Amino acid sequence: MFTKLKRATGQLALAAALGLGLTSAASAVELTMYYPVAVGGALTKIVDGLVADFEKENPDIKVNAIYAGNYNDARIKALAALKSGEPAQTSVMFSIDIYELIEQGAIIAFDDVVKTADEKKWLQSFYPALMENGKTQGKTWGIPFQRSTIVMYYNKDAFRAAGLDPESPPATWDEMVALGKKLTKKSGNTVDQWGAMIPSTGYPYWMFGALAMQNGQTLMNGEGNMTYFDAPATVEALQFWKDLGNKHGIMPSGTIEWGTLRQNFLEGRTAIMWHSTGNLTTVKKKAKFDFGVAMLPANKRRGTPTGGGNFYLFKKSSPEEQAASLKLIRFLTQPSRTAEWSMKTGYLGTRPDAYATPELKQYVKDFPPAAVARDQLEFATAELSTYQTGRVRKLLDDAIQSVLTGSKSPAEALGGAQKKADRLLKRYR
Amino acid sequence: MSRRLSQSHIYGWLLLMPAVIFLIAFTYYPTVATLAKSFFSQGTALKPAEFVGLENFQYMLEDDIFWKVARNNVVYAIGTIPISIALAILMAVWVNGRLPLKSLARMSYFTPTILPMIAVANIWLFFYTPDIGLLDQVSAKFGFAGHNWLGDPDTVLGCIIVITIWKEAGFFMIFYLAALQTLPPELEEAARIEGASRWYYFRRVMFPLLMPTTLFVLINAMINSFKLVDQLFILTKGGPDNASSLLLYYIYEVAFSFLDQAYASTLTVVLLVTLALIAIGQFVFLDKKVHYQ
Numbered sequence: 001m002f003t004k005l006k007r008a009t010g011q012l013a014l015a016a017a018l019g020l021g022l023t024s025a026a027s028a029v030e031l032t033m034y035y036p037v038a039v040g041g042a043l044t045k046i047v048d049g050l051v052a053d054f055e056k057e058n059p060d061i062k063v064n065a066i067y068a069g070n071y072n073d074a075r076i077k078a079l080a081a082l083k084s085g086e087p088a089q090t091s092v093m094f095s096i097d098i099y100e101l102i103e104q105g106a107i108i109a110f111d112d113v114v115k116t117a118d119e120k121k122w123l124q125s126f127y128p129a130l131m132e133n134g135k136t137q138g139k140t141w142g143i144p145f146q147r148s149t150i151v152m153y154y155n156k157d158a159f160r161a162a163g164l165d166p167e168s169p170p171a172t173w174d175e176m177v178a179l180g181k182k183l184t185k186k187s188g189n190t191v192d193q194w195g196a197m198i199p200s201t202g203y204p205y206w207m208f209g210a211l212a213m214q215n216g217q218t219l220m221n222g223e224g225n226m227t228y229f230d231a232p233a234t235v236e237a238l239q240f241w242k243d244l245g246n247k248h249g250i251m252p253s254g255t256i257e258w259g260t261l262r263q264n265f266l267e268g269r270t271a272i273m274w275h276s277t278g279n280l281t282t283v284k285k286k287a288k289f290d291f292g293v294a295m296l297p298a299n300k301r302r303g304t305p306t307g308g309g310n311f312y313l314f315k316k317s318s319p320e321e322q323a324a325s326l327k328l329i330r331f332l333t334q335p336s337r338t339a340e341w342s343m344k345t346g347y348l349g350t351r352p353d354a355y356a357t358p359e360l361k362q363y364v365k366d367f368p369p370a371a372v373a374r375d376q377l378e379f380a381t382a383e384l385s386t387y388q389t390g391r392v393r394k395l396l397d398d399a400i401q402s403v404l405t406g407s408k409s410p411a412e413a414l415g416g417a418q419k420k421a422d423r424l425l426k427r428y429r
Numbered sequence: 430m431s432r433r434l435s436q437s438h439i440y441g442w443l444l445l446m447p448a449v450i451f452l453i454a455f456t457y458y459p460t461v462a463t464l465a466k467s468f469f470s471q472g473t474a475l476k477p478a479e480f481v482g483l484e485n486f487q488y489m490l491e492d493d494i495f496w497k498v499a500r501n502n503v504v505y506a507i508g509t510i511p512i513s514i515a516l517a518i519l520m521a522v523w524v525n526g527r528l529p530l531k532s533l534a535r536m537s538y539f540t541p542t543i544l545p546m547i548a549v550a551n552i553w554l555f556f557y558t559p560d561i562g563l564l565d566q567v568s569a570k571f572g573f574a575g576h577n578w579l580g581d582p583d584t585v586l587g588c589i590i591v592i593t594i595w596k597e598a599g600f601f602m603i604f605y606l607a608a609l610q611t612l613p614p615e616l617e618e619a620a621r622i623e624g625a626s627r628w629y630y631f632r633r634v635m636f637p638l639l640m641p642t643t644l645f646v647l648i649n650a651m652i653n654s655f656k657l658v659d660q661l662f663i664l665t666k667g668g669p670d671n672a673s674s675l676l677l678y679y680i681y682e683v684a685f686s687f688l689d690q691a692y693a694s695t696l697t698v699v700l701l702v703t704l705a706l707i708a709i710g711q712f713v714f715l716d717k718k719v720h721y722q
Contacts, residue, residue: 405580
């Protein structure tokens, strides 16, 4: 009786939580799609608008697009729905959830669903860097949708005040240190303006992925079962991050808060910040000074991880539903819609032909910073993603923070993290 | 006779039914399920969960982060409970006296309680922000250099404790205020006639009479020190390097970020047992001593 009760209450709670109520399936195919919103703004309205357009074109498909909180919430809800027997057919989820979803047996590869030559060609139409997080085991599991990279925001007025050329932001690590020293302004023992800030709470592994890549080192392999935390180049990259605060004195020592960094930049407390492209629209609206956006500097090469959400297809769905989901995803990733999405949100256009549309061409011409993230894609790599990804990510986060706060040396912290990651990932090799 | 008895039995059970159903569905069943889960491995699609005995508990004993968050939690409890209770008594005694704008004072002490913790954390985040935060701007006026309050493992837990005290003291004040108003005024008059000082009156009369309230508040404060972790989501996410992580936040991370519900259940069992022991200890041992006779 209790199991029955549990099931009944579970379904009821689920229905209430999803806001579905008891809608009857009037149309031929009904799809449920979860999507997360990680940055502020009226994203839900934009998605609703896109879905309404789709339904107008395809009257036989009904789409319930459900806003599911942040990336973490979206994954939890999609997996819970899967277990409850009322699964979604497709969802936008964190691009780095791929191994977790494969291990849970939750998703199918797009290669198994595409049939026509046209559909197969569509799979090849995105920027390769954005596909890295969606591919493993020789198949494509995720289609890029809301994607970003890290870029460098800098205060041109501060550059001018320090006698620097506002049109030549630092292009190498050495330049960043040298310019940073000129940009750091002190009065007595208090610092009025820092040279640079790289956030180290929230998503330290993401920022670190950029530094490691710039030093010529990726953090993991393409199978998601091996990390390179203790590689010499990785250790060097972390040493450099620490040195920015402790040796060169152009960045505060200790950790730097992700959430308040934008405010620091807007108030002129730092001349340079590294942050997600997702902040571009807000910074553009709120900055009272002349600001620029540039690619991250290089050491051995340029580099940044990509970030953001991909479309996935769920296994628990009929062939008709899968075909309808594919139709929906193809619709939402058309060049013109991708361009519209990019302009309204600040996310990347996920395919080269989106930037060839007249609308986006004009937008980029009027607002050149919008193109920086695109140009940087050439140097981009996958965001840290492995099996047991939550644990592995935390190992790296903790190692980074313990180094930045001075309790461990880079080699010691990263060596320990690598050892623990090896233990977690051994059984996937 | 017996028929009537059984009828009243049925009647009684029917009255209890709604509460029983909800308690079983949302309290007892999850508790038992959690306990059961803690003895199984985390299943995946390829490898279903299997019985592993005490393996999860053994893993926990070897888990540095578990020990770190457990230690943090003890510090957090010791840091928040006595101070928030002391402040609560102080504020209650003060706003219970003759005071201009008494209700305004009471209300302003109570305000932190009615604000949601997430909102509070967002406000405090900007207090603590280095250089541009309120705290550093005020201390800069006195010539102190800015400090990275939440980015320094030595200060971050203290910062979290301050917020919790600020938030909780007003709530506990309400209980003390209610208790103070039940104290007969004759006691104070008698004490004054006998020449007792205010401190003596507080120490020997008022405080002992408030003991039942103190017990109640103490239990609440203890439980809150284990279950109030909302601020961590906004302020630190447990960092830097787990310096501000608490047990419940770690459980959340294990369950929903690592998706390891087996280990999360193990940690939950430990948390439940700890809280149960505290509650039993307080009710059984302290309860006998708190009533003033």
